[in-house]
Amino acid sequence: MTDAAELLGLTRKLLAAYPPATTDRADFLKARFDAGLAWVHFPEGLGGLGAPRSLQAVVDAELAAAGAPDNDPRRIGIGLGMAAPTILKYGSQEVKERFLRPLWTGEEVWCQLFSEPGAGSDLAALGTRAVRDEATGDWVVDGQKVWTSSAHVARWAILIARTDPDLPKHRGITYFVCDMTDPGVEVRPLRQITGEAEFNEVFLTGVRIPDAHRLGEVGEGWKVAQTTLNNERVAIGGMRLPREGGMIGPIARTWRERPELRTHDLHQRLLTLWVEAEVSRLAGERLRQQLVVGQPGPEGSAMKLAFARLNQEISGLEVELRGEEGLLYDDWTMRRPELVDFTGRDAGYRYLRSKGNSIEGGTTEVLLNIVAERVLGLPAEPRNDKDVAWKDLAR
Numbered sequence: 001m002t003d004a005a006e007l008l009g010l011t012r013k014l015l016a017a018y019p020p021a022t023t024d025r026a027d028f029l030k031a032r033f034d035a036g037l038a039w040v041h042f043p044e045g046l047g048g049l050g051a052p053r054s055l056q057a058v059v060d061a062e063l064a065a066a067g068a069p070d071n072d073p074r075r076i077g078i079g080l081g082m083a084a085p086t087i088l089k090y091g092s093q094e095v096k097e098r099f100l101r102p103l104w105t106g107e108e109v110w111c112q113l114f115s116e117p118g119a120g121s122d123l124a125a126l127g128t129r130a131v132r133d134e135a136t137g138d139w140v141v142d143g144q145k146v147w148t149s150s151a152h153v154a155r156w157a158i159l160i161a162r163t164d165p166d167l168p169k170h171r172g173i174t175y176f177v178c179d180m181t182d183p184g185v186e187v188r189p190l191r192q193i194t195g196e197a198e199f200n201e202v203f204l205t206g207v208r209i210p211d212a213h214r215l216g217e218v219g220e221g222w223k224v225a226q227t228t229l230n231n232e233r234v235a236i237g238g239m240r241l242p243r244e245g246g247m248i249g250p251i252a253r254t255w256r257e258r259p260e261l262r263t264h265d266l267h268q269r270l271l272t273l274w275v276e277a278e279v280s281r282l283a284g285e286r287l288r289q290q291l292v293v294g295q296p297g298p299e300g301s302a303m304k305l306a307f308a309r310l311n312q313e314i315s316g317l318e319v320e321l322r323g324e325e326g327l328l329y330d331d332w333t334m335r336r337p338e339l340v341d342f343t344g345r346d347a348g349y350r351y352l353r354s355k356g357n358s359i360e361g362g363t364t365e366v367l368l369n370i371v372a373e374r375v376l377g378l379p380a381e382p383r384n385d386k387d388v389a390w391k392d393l394a395r
């Protein structure tokens, strides 16, 4: 088994062969992947060495100290956080070899074609159809997706579509990798409360997907999607941050630098939120340690809940602290950002952007249901559509 000393040796070898100061960024990242130092717990040949996940920190620290470039996880969050674990678990060897390297290096950006106008929280109600072309074996996809973050820069998408409308909603879904350059894919910007268009509507018309790009069995897409969704919550709620690295950072700095804004009441509230932010950050560390020995479970939902609530409370307090100045908005220019920057820009941006935190990756209400049912063991919500064919459901 690969141990810390061995990994450190391999990392130093990589740095000697590709000195960061004189090596092109993309070349360095490709060499790092090929050396198995991208995600050390992945199998050999796929960017890893089958090492314990906890040892990634050893590699990361050594590379950071040497000034090596990283793959900017914020820009490729959907690929790294959601597509990769799903491909690893359900993709064929060819699929893994084709997709994981450019995904990790950031040469190819991914998006997630899950939500639809009539299928958000009730995702299993989705109506996008995938029909098998018996002559070629391909799947032909028609439908509309919505709120698709990064679709405007994505090369590939993870997609769930209905392959059997005669089955109950959870059972007739199949999971695919969709080529965003297919001529049947149309991406239209959706402008958000922040003024920018970080997500999109995506229209799919006769999009062809080879059967080799199916992940999991036909009709098993809901099960495959659970891998994606559980990882999504951890990716959103469990990001590794230094102390004061999240929303609490900018307000703490303002508090230190602007004594004239301080009041006793704000002081008490800021202290409470600072402690909660720190507790949440440390709970995230704990969650990552748990991941070393298994897949994310419902605990990830609790992290995502804490992340959303804290971001909204902290950014609200920051606007209050800044008074009238907090109401100014830096720039309403329509833009199509390539990365989501929760803490970037001004207080007004943070306040508005954090509103989406309790919706994206599963709404707070739905995640509370998950915690109630799967962590606390409370009775499940009544479901009267479990055994009804999807085509017979009221819409």
Ligand SMILES: Cc1cc2nc3c(=O)[nH]c(=O)nc-3n(C[C@H](O)[C@H](O)[C@H](O)COP(=O)(O)OP(=O)(O)OC[C@H]3O[C@@H](n4cnc5c(N)ncnc54)[C@H](O)[C@@H]3O)c2cc1C
Pocket: 111, 112, 113, 114, 115, 116, 117, 118, 119, 120, 121, 122, 146, 147, 148, 149, 150, 199, 356, 357, 359, 360, 361, 362, 363, 364, 365, 366, 369, 381
């Ligand atoms: C910034 C942002 C980025 C996003 N990016 C993506 C993306 O890249 N890809 C993608 O596929 N989707 C994306 N989404 C979509 C997101 O996952 C959905 O918006 C979300 O799942 C909610 O679905 P909905 O909008 O249809 O709301 P609905 O499901 O219609 O919910 C409306 C309200 O009803 C509540 N509700 C619904 N069901 C229940 C219940 N059973 N019990 C209690 N309350 C309930 C909800 O919590 C919510 O408050 C993004 C959303 C946002 C805001």
